[in-house]
Amino acid sequence: MSISVVILAAGQGTRMKSDTPKVLHKVSGKEMLFHTIDAAREMSDDVTVVLYHQAEKIQAKIEENYDGLNFVYQDAVNYPGTGGAMMGVSCRHDKVLILNGDMPLITRESLDKLTSAGADINMSVIWLRDSSGYGRVIIEDMSVVGIVEEKDCTPEQKLIKSVNAGIYLVRRDLLERYIPLLENNNAQKEYYLTDIVSMAVEDGKEVHPISVPEEEFKGVNSKLDLAHAEVIMQRRIKEQLMRDGVIMHLPDTIYIDCRATFEGECEIESGVAIHGYAQIINSHIKSNSVVEDSVIHDSDIGPMARIRPQSKLTNTHIGNFVEVKKSTLKGVKAGHLSYLGDSTIGEGSNIGAGVITCNYDGKAKHQTFIGKNVFVGSDTQLVAPVRIPDDVMIAAGSTVTKDAEQGDLVLSRTPQKSIKGFFYRFFGKSE
Ligand code: UD1
Numbered sequence: 001m002s003i004s005v006v007i008l009a010a011g012q013g014t015r016m017k018s019d020t021p022k023v024l025h026k027v028s029g030k031e032m033l034f035h036t037i038d039a040a041r042e043m044s045d046d047v048t049v050v051l052y053h054q055a056e057k058i059q060a061k062i063e064e065n066y067d068g069l070n071f072v073y074q075d076a077v078n079y080p081g082t083g084g085a086m087m088g089v090s091c092r093h094d095k096v097l098i099l100n101g102d103m104p105l106i107t108r109e110s111l112d113k114l115t116s117a118g119a120d121i122n123m124s125v126i127w128l129r130d131s132s133g134y135g136r137v138i139i140e141d142m143s144v145v146g147i148v149e150e151k152d153c154t155p156e157q158k159l160i161k162s163v164n165a166g167i168y169l170v171r172r173d174l175l176e177r178y179i180p181l182l183e184n185n186n187a188q189k190e191y192y193l194t195d196i197v198s199m200a201v202e203d204g205k206e207v208h209p210i211s212v213p214e215e216e217f218k219g220v221n222s223k224l225d226l227a228h229a230e231v232i233m234q235r236r237i238k239e240q241l242m243r244d245g246v247i248m249h250l251p252d253t254i255y256i257d258c259r260a261t262f263e264g265e266c267e268i269e270s271g272v273a274i275h276g277y278a279q280i281i282n283s284h285i286k287s288n289s290v291v292e293d294s295v296i297h298d299s300d301i302g303p304m305a306r307i308r309p310q311s312k313l314t315n316t317h318i319g320n321f322v323e324v325k326k327s328t329l330k331g332v333k334a335g336h337l338s339y340l341g342d343s344t345i346g347e348g349s350n351i352g353a354g355v356i357t358c359n360y361d362g363k364a365k366h367q368t369f370i371g372k373n374v375f376v377g378s379d380t381q382l383v384a385p386v387r388i389p390d391d392v393m394i395a396a397g398s399t400v401t402k403d404a405e406q407g408d409l410v411l412s413r414t415p416q417k418s419i420k421g422f423f424y425r426f427f428g429k430s431e
């Protein structure tokens with residue numbers, strides 16, 4: 001079936017108490033609105049986003065990430081409300097799915113349910129013990145006969161437990177007919193999209209209530225809602241990964257970005273955070289490590305290590321308190337307390353405890369190149385740019401400022417000297 005999708009995202013989101021537009025707040029690493037856009041694009045080649053508050057900012061952010069979407073700016077001053085939002089929209093396909101930009105948890109399964117039922121209008125309905133805050137859906141003989149917004153409800157209508165979840169599938173010709181007829185004679189003086197339901201019913205059209213899970217259709221309106229949505233999204237991501245074969249220890253303590261991918265047998269210990277487009281392949285990430293936008297292949301990381309963006313680690317061992325940034329390590333061991341940034345390190349090289357690539361000179365970043373089978377002694381500083389070829393030994397405690405040659409021993413230390421009996425001269429001798 002060909003459908004068009006309209007995403008309503010013009011609302012202000014005052015309760016979010018943030019300068020960031022509400023729909024650009026992230027859930028599991030991805031903007032709420034982008035969760036909805038991704039779902040929409042899977043279903044349709046005709047997706048329209050309706051904007052008003054901070055419209056330019058939101059549109060620019062969308063266009064950084066997506067091509068080919070349509071944008072409509074609502075005239076929210078003269079035509080406020082969800083009906084007003086639909087006024088400038090025109091769609092190419094005969095059926096139109098209307099979504100909200102602040103519902104990142106809706107699943108494909110629920111959208112399929114809504115788009116596959118055959119009626120003139122399908123609307124999402126939740127049955128709630130406490131229906132306050134929502135529009136009440138009046139259902140007779142399995143059909144919807146009207147929607148009443150909370151502020152317009154009579155005391156009896158307030159008791160209705162079936163509420164409008166806010167997502168609809170509507171025939172395009174009905175939208176084209178009814179949207180221009182909307183009026184704002186209601187408590188909020190808004191143009192309600194929901195009024196098209198009673199218009200359709202009066203015309204003898206069929207409006208089906210489609211029951212959907214409350215968890216998915218809770219809009220995010222505050223930072224508290226955002227945190228709740230995060231918990232649900234994280235649970236889903238991790239359950240799916242474990243079903244796909246990832247081992248997780250105490251999964252409630254693990255954070256995984258929705259864009260991260262896993263292949264082969266991976267093991268993730270407690271307290272790990274994986275951010276961005278990380279790719280983890282046949283690897284073991286130990287407790288309390290952080291991996292950001294990096295590729296980890298046949299490697300073990302941590303505990304308590306940090307792998308920062310654009311790192312590529314293959315067949316590598318990274319131990320505790322090691323920070324790696326924008327570096328390519330292949331067949332490397334870096335077991336303890338190091339900083340490896342803007343570096344390339346080859347097969348069989350060993351990085352001793354406390355090694356630091358001094359990649360920043362106060363103005364610019366510089367590269368460190370370390371070849372194969374290099375032994376970098378503990379507490380070495382490599383002052384970049386610097387190049388160490390294959391088969392080099394660097395003595396512990398060296399400050400390396402010059403390139404070496406293959407086969408060298410490099411050392412730069414003050415020669416050790418001993419002063420005989422100094423201890424006793426200073427402290428005296430005990431009896
Ligand atoms: C709406 C429904 C209500 C339903 C509820 C479910 C109407 C009249 N009421 O309530 O029956 O129970 O959703 O959450 O539709 N938006 C615009 N322009 C506007 C106003 C809103 O684009 O002028 C967008 C918002 O960004 C949001 C969506 O529409 O994505 C819903 O807006 P919201 O204010 O949350 O819905 P309500 O009017 O409270």
Ligand code: MG
Pocket residue numbers: none
């Ligand atoms: Mg409203």
